[in-house]
Amino acid sequence: MAAEKDPIKALPVRERTNLVRLMQQFLRDHFDLEAGDLGTELLLERTGELIGPLYWNEALKQAAVIVGDHAEMIGVDLLAREKELERRHREKD
Numbered sequence: 001m002a003a004e005k006d007p008i009k010a011l012p013v014r015e016r017t018n019l020v021r022l023m024q025q026f027l028r029d030h031f032d033l034e035a036g037d038l039g040t041e042l043l044l045e046r047t048g049e050l051i052g053p054l055y056w057n058e059a060l061k062q063a064a065v066i067v068g069d070h071a072e073m074i075g076v077d078l079l080a081r082e083k084e085l086e087r088r089h090r091e092k093d
Contacts, residue, residue: 007052008045019044 008016020040027033027040035043 006045006048008041008048016041 008019011019020037023040023044024035024037027035
């Protein structure tokens with residue numbers, strides 16, 4: 001099964017409907033604009049196309065930092081364990 005190109009359309013209907021309602025409320029509150037479901041969904045799709053990659057790239061950068069931090073902590077822990085094993089081995093001799 002091919003991945004849905006548009007992440008908005010890939011959402012379950014309930015989540016997509018909630019997003020449409022939230023965007024419609026935003027448009028009413030900030031622009032005094034009443035938008036229909038189709039127009040609002042198209043706006044959400046286009047917004048996702050435009051800014052989605054920016055959010056995706058930022059999320060990947062943040063994930064890489066977190067993974068790097070964890071890898072560094074694992075490396076430090078492994079080195080400490082290795083030194084402890086070497087110390088114990090020397091004590092046996």
